[in-house]
Amino acid sequence: MASEDGFHAAVSLADLEETGRELVSIDGTPLAVFSHEDEVRAVNNRCPHMGFPLVEGTVDDGILTCHWHHARFELSCGDTFDPWADDVQTYPIEIRDGTVYVNPNPARELPPEDHWATRLEAGLEENLRLVTAKSAIGLLDAGVDYREPMATTLEFGTRYRESGWGPGLTILGCMANVIDDLEAIDRKRALYTGVRHVANDCAGEPPRFGQPSFSTENVDFGRLKSWFRDCVDVRDRDGAERCLRTAVASGRSESEVAELLVSAATDHPYLSTGHVLDFVNKAFESLEHVGWEAADEILPSLIEPLVSADRSDERSSWRQPVDLVAILEDVYGGDVTETSGLEELVAAGAAAEATWSPPAGFQETLRSDDPDAIVDALADAVSAGATAEALADEVTYAAATRVAQFGTANEFSDWNTVHHTFTYANAVQQSTRRTDAVECYRGVFDAAISVYLDRFLNTPPAPIPEPGDNDTGRDTEAILDDLLETFDTEDDVNEAGRLVAEFYDCDGDPDALRRTLGHGLLREDAGFHTLQNLEAAFRQAELAEERANDGEDARDGESTIDLEQRRRVPLIASARYMAAHFPTRREADQTFSIAVRLNRGETIHEA
Template sequence: MNGWIQAGTVEELREQGPKLIKGGIVVFYHEDEVHALDNRCPHLGFPLHMGSLCNGIVTCHWHHARFDVCSGGTLDPWADDVPVHDSTVLEGLIWVNPNSRNGNQVKMYKDRLQNGLEQNIGLVIAKAIVGLLEAGVPETEIAAIGIEFGVKQRRQGWGSGLTILTAMANILPKLDKQGRILALFQGLLHTARDSAGSGTRFLLDPLPDTSVSEERLATWYRDCIEVRDTRGAERVLLTAMQKGADEKRLFSMMSMAATDHFYINGGHALDFHNKAFESLKHVGQEQRKYVLASLVPMFGDASRSEELHSWQSPVDLVQPLKEAFEELSSMGVSSGKKVVDDEDLLRTLLGDDPLQTVRVLKEALLGGTSPVRIAQISALAAAERIVRFHTQNDFGDWISVLHTFTHAHAVHEGLIRSADPWMVRGIFHTAATIYLDRFLNIPPAPRPSAISAAEEVPHPEELLDILDKQQQVAPAAAWAIRYLRGGGKPEPLFNVLGHALLREDAEFHSFQMFEAAAAEYDHWASESGAFAEKACETLILAMTRYLAAHAPTSRETPHTAKIAWRLHRGEKLFEEA
C-alpha cells in the first residue's frame, strides 16, 4: 500500500467511532463497511466527524447538509459533493488513499459552476470560480461558461446579467487577484439571477435557401425589426450567419436596425449589442449564433424615443434629426482629416441650442471629420454631465445621465468596430440626450478645485474608507482630484475603484458605469496633450462620483465570494461563528 495512509484497525473504528487521519480525512465504519471522506463539509467547512451518520447518510451539524457516505453525493445542491477516498482492509488494518476519487478537478469545478448557474446558487458559483482559478483555468474561459449559459437559458434573450458579465470580463486586466474573483463572481451570479425561472431559449432554423444576397438579408432584417417581428428577424439573422457573413457585416446589419429609431430602449439596445459583440471573443464558433440571436427579442416591445413628448416639445428634435440623416445619406459621410476643434465640439455638445449642435455635427461629418472622433468626444460630453450632476437632483436621475453615457460609449465602440455610415445616427441620438440631460446640470456641481503640487499623493485605499459612508459624492471626487493632481498612478486607482464597485451589492448601472468609463479612459490615455489629460480626469471623476452616490450597500454578494475564497484556503469559518 505504497503512499496510502494507515488508519488503525477495523475493531478500533467500530468501537471508537469516526477517526481523523492525516490529510484532513475522516474514516467511518457503517453497516459493516469502511468509508473515507474529506472531513470538511463542502458547504462551509464544518468538520463532518462532528456530524452524525445514520442509514447511509452523513449529516453535517452546522447547516444540516446531507451526504451519501458511499459516493459523497449531497442531497442538498447548495452544499456540493464531498470528496471520497478509496479504502481497503488488509489483515484487519485499514488503509486509505490520500488522493480523492475526484481526480479531474477542472472538470469537477466546471460541472459545479454549471450546476450553480442552473440552480442560481451563489456559494456554489463562487467556490467553482475559486477552484477553477486556482487550477490555472484562464479567467476568460470561466466567463465563457456563463456567457454560453446565459444566451441559452434566458428566453427573453440578452439582458443585464450578460451585460454585467461581459463588462466584468473586459475589466479583469485592471484588477488584482481578489478583484478578478469578485468580478467573475458578480458577472456570473447576475447572469444566473437574470436567467432564473426564465426557461431555455431554443433557436429557430435559418431559411432553407441561403442564396439570398447579404444586402437583401439586411433589408429583410430591418423590415422585420421595424414591425417588431422578432421571429422573422431571427431567421434572417441566422440565415446571414449560415451564409458566412463576417462579424463586421453582421454588426453593420444589426446596428443599422438598432439605430433606425431614436435611442431605442433608453440607450440599452445599442449598449447590449456592443457587449454581445465584445463577448464573441470569449465563446466558440458554434455559440456565436446563440449570442447574436439573443439580441433580437428586445425589439419586440422596444421603446422608440421619437415617439416621446420630450423629444418633440418644447423643441422638436425629431424632424431636424431626420432631415440631417437624409442629407448625410444623400451626400455620404467621408472619414478623413480632423476639421473640428475638440474643445469647440465639446462645448457645442454641452450647449443649450440642440439645433446648432445638429448643424455642427452634420457639417463636421460632411467635411471629413472622423465619426469615431466625434463619437469619442460625445462620450466625453456625456461623462461631463455626470461630473456636473448636482446631488440636489432626484436620486433616480443618476440613471438618466448614466444611460446617455453608456449609449455614447456603445456608439463610439460600434464605430470603431464598423465604419458603417448608418451608425453615425447614433452620434446624433447621443447628442440629443446630452441636450435633454442639461437640466440635471442646473445648477452644475462644481468640479473639485486644484491642489498644491507639493501635497502628498493619498493612498488608494483611503477611497474605500470614504465610501464606507453614504452621501460622499463630493468628498470622493475631491479625493480623486488630489490623487490625480498629486501624480498618483492610474493602475492602483483603477484597482481600488474596481473594489469600490465589486465589494457592493451593486445594481446593473454601476457595472456599466465602471466598464464604460474605464474603456473611454484608455482611449484618451493613449493620446497626449492638455485636452486628453483633462478628458482622462473627467472620466475618473464621473466614475468616482457615480460609485460614491451608490455606496455603501449591505455587501452580501461579495461576502459570499469571500467565504468561498477562505474555504478554498482551508480556513475554519465555524470557529468564528
Template structure:
C-alpha cells in the first residue's frame, strides 16, 4: 500500500539529492529547476544508482552507460534503457515528502510491449528483462512465446528458420525445467528470433483464392504441384485458401507434409522438422496465428535441397529406386496399430546395418504385417539416436551434425505421424532409415560403451557433478560414464533432466544443440509409456545420446545466459556492482 514518507528539509535537498527507502526500492529525490522530482534510484538499464548521475535541462543521465531520462515523466531517450518509475512529491512546511507508490507503475502490458521492442531492436537485455518480468508477473509461458512467434513469422522475409524452431522446442521443454530454467529457455528462443530477424525485412502476406467451395483433394494437388515447381507464391495462396475454408489441423498437416515428403530428406531433414515444430507450437499458443505460421514455412521451398538429386543417394548404391518401389507397395495399405513386439531389436539392428535394400524390405514387411506406422517411426528414431550414442570422437567434429540431422528428422516424422497418419508422411520413415544407413561410417569404430556401476549400497552422484564435467572441453566419454553410473544407481531422472536442461541453457548453444536435447527428451518420454528392458534400454539411449552431444559442444563463452542473469538480478533489486547472489527458484 502506498504511503508518504519524509525525505528531509527542502533546503538540504537543494544542496544535493536525497535517497529514501520506498516499498521495494530506493527512491532518489532531486531539486531541479525550482521543482522537486522523485524517481526509482536504480537505472532501469543495469541498476546503477541514479542519485550519482547528473542533471541538465531536465535530463537525468546515468553515469554507467549514459542512459538519459526525462526527470518529470521518467521517459527514456534511449530505448535500450526502459523508462524509470516516478513518484509523487509534496512540500509541507519546508519538509519534502514522497509517496512510495510509483505514478507510472509498470504492468504486464508494459512488459509485453517492451518484449516486442526488444525483438524489434534486437536488444538481448531488454528481451531478458521483459521475459523475467512477465514470468514473475504471472504471464503464461505460452503467451510469451506467442509474441515471439508473431514477430518471427512477420519480420523475417525468408520465413521460418532456426529461431522459431528453437523457441518451439524450448516451449516443449518447459515442464522439464525449474522456474529459472523456464525463463532462460524462453529468453534463448526469443533472442534467437530477434537476432535472426534483424534487418531481414517484413513478410507481407498474400490473399487466398476467391473460391466459394474449396475442394480439399484439389487444393492438396495444387499445393503439392506449386511446391514441386518451387512456386512459393502460388503455394501460399492455395494454403491460405485451405485455412480460410476451415481445414482441420489434420487436413493441413496431411497437405503440407505430403509436399515435403514428395522429395527425399529435403534440406537434410530441416524442412520436415520445421513443419513439425510449426504445428507443435500452434497447439500450444492457439490457432489464431495459423495463417502466418504455416505460410512462413513456404520460402524455404524455393531453394530446398532434394536428396534424390544428390550423388550420395544414387551412387555407389542406388537408394532412390528401391524407395520408389517401396512407396508403391505401401500407398494403398490399411495401416495397423500393432506395437511391434518380438523382432523389434532385430529390425533396429537391420536399420543400423550396411544393407539398405534389406532395411527397405523389412520396413515394407512390417507395414504389411500391421505394425503401427508411429511405432515404426519410433524404432527408426531409436536407430538414429543410437548413431549419436556410438558416435566416435575421432570423426570430423562437423559430423556430429550429420548424425543429429538424421535423428531430428526421424523424431519429426515420429511426432508428425502421432498427429496424423498418411501414406505420404510414411515415406518420411523410409527417408530417415536411409539417412541412418548413410551415417553408418560415423560408428566405425563405435565409441566405447560407458561401464556404469551397479555397486550395491552406493548412492547416485549429485547432478551438479555433471555440470562440472562439462566445464571442460571434449569430456564426451566422461559425461557419458557419469550418466551411466547415475542411472545404474537409481538417480532421479527429473533431477537429471533439469541438470541437462541447465547444461544446455547456460551455454551460447548452437541451433543443433537445442534440437538434440529437445528431441532426445521427447523421445525418452515416449518410451516411458511402456515397461520392460527394451523400453528402458531405449530410454538410456536417448539420455546418453543427448549427454554426449551436449558434452561435445561445451563449454562456450556463456555470454548469452550471463545477460539473462543480469535481468534476474535487476528484477530482484540487486546491485550489479556488488557480489552476485544466486536467485531463489520458486
C-alpha cells in the first residue's frame, strides 16, 4: 500500500542485500531493484531497447548491462552508454525500517512530447530504425501534429546531405501527402517511413554548406530568372544557389520561386528520368505542410539535383530513330530551352477566348505511335486555349493508363519506366496548379513524349476492366481483404487490378480503398518508387473524384463511363504496381511492431 508521499513498500532490505536484485511489480510497473556498492537502485525492468528483463542483466562498476543486445546503462540515473538503446527509467528509493520503498510514479524530467522530439533527433543522427519508430509513435501518441516531426526531419535531411534533395525527402513528402487518407496506426507507420528513409539517405553523407543570397534585393525578376537558368545550364552550383536564395530573401512569391525552379527543371527534357521536377514539386508540397518560412533552408537542397541531372536530349532514345528533341524544338521556337514558340501558341489561345475541351480521340492520340501527331495535337490544344493544367491532366491520365496496361511479359525493371513517366506527369500537373509559367507547357510536352516512348511496354496491353464488368454484388470489405491477400502472393498483378475495379463496381467507398492500399503499402519494405507511385495515384484519383463530385458534365468526346474510368485507373495502376513488387520481408514493419509494443509497455520476450 502506498504512503501519502507516493512510496510503496517493495522488498526487504536484508533479502535484497542477500540476492543482489529483486523483481517487483507496483501499480503494474515491473521494477528491477538492485543492491550494488552499498546503494539501492530501482529501474524499469523492461530494457528500453527491446524489452528484455533487466533484472537478468549484469551490474558491475556502476553499470547495468542487458544480456540481450548488451545495452549499458549508468545505474544511478538510467542514462545509456549506447544511443540506440534509449535511457531506462529510474525510480526514487527510500529505506524505512529495513524495507525498501519505491515511488513508481516519479515526476518526469521531460514531458513525452519533448522526450520523443529529442529521441527523434538522435534517431536521425545515428540512423537508428527502432529509435525513429518509437519516436514517431510516441510523438503522435502524445498528440503532436505530424507537421512538427516532419519539419524536424525536413530540416535535418536538407542540412546533412551534401548531394541535396533525394529519395528520402521525397518519400517524407509523399507520406505527408497521404497521411490523412490512412488509419491512425498507419499514420504512425507513414511518419516512421518518411523519417527512416531520410535518416538512411543522410547516413555517412557530409553536410551541405550553403551559399548566401546576394546583398541586394533589387534585382529584376526576369534577370534573376535568366541568371538562375544560365547557372543551372552550365552546372554552376554556387551561382545557382545564390540566385535562388536571393529570390526567396527578396520576398518573391511562391509562384515566382516556383517559376524559377520549373523553368530550370524543364530547360532540358525529362531530367534524370523525371526525378528532378518531381523533387521540385515535392519540396514545394512539403513546404505546404511545414510553412513557407522554411523555404530559404529547404529549396536550396534542389540545386544539386538540378545541376548534376542527366539530360534526355543527350540520350539516344530521344534522338534515334526519331529525333524527338527536334520535334519539340519546332514547337518551342528554337532549342529546347526556348519558349517563344509556346508563347505564340498561348497568345493565340488567349485570343480565341474559348474554353478548351479535349476532342474525341485525344487520349488515343496521346498513346499512339506517332510522335508528330502527339506534339501537333498538344500544340493545337494550346492555340485553342488549353491551359497547361488541363493538358497536364490529360497527359497524366495517359501515363497512368500505361501503368494500368503494363504487360507483365516485359522485364521487371520496366515497371519503373512507366512509373517514372506517371510520377513526372503528376509533378508537372501539380506544378501547373502552383505557377502559370509558360515553361509548364514544356513539362507537358516532355511527359507526352515519355508516354510515347513507353508504348512498347503496353504491347500487348493488359486489359483495364470497364465499369460494370465486375459488378459481383460482393461485400466490399471482403473485396478489400482479397486485395490485401494478392499482396501476399508474388505476381498476382492482374487480379489486384481486377479487385480494385470490382470494388468500384460494388459501390465501395473510395476512402476505404485508399486506407487499404495505404496499409498494404506501409506493412511492406516498400522502395522509393512504390511509395511514390501510391502517392501520385492517390492524388490523381482524388482530383478525378473532385471533378465528378462537382457535377462536371462529360467533356467533348467523353461519356459518363469515361469519367468513371478516370476515377479508377490511377488506383488500378497503383494496385498492379504494388502487386508486382510485393510481398517483401517486412523487416521495417517488424521494427515498427516492436516499437508499438515497447511504447505500450508490453512484454516482448517471455522468460
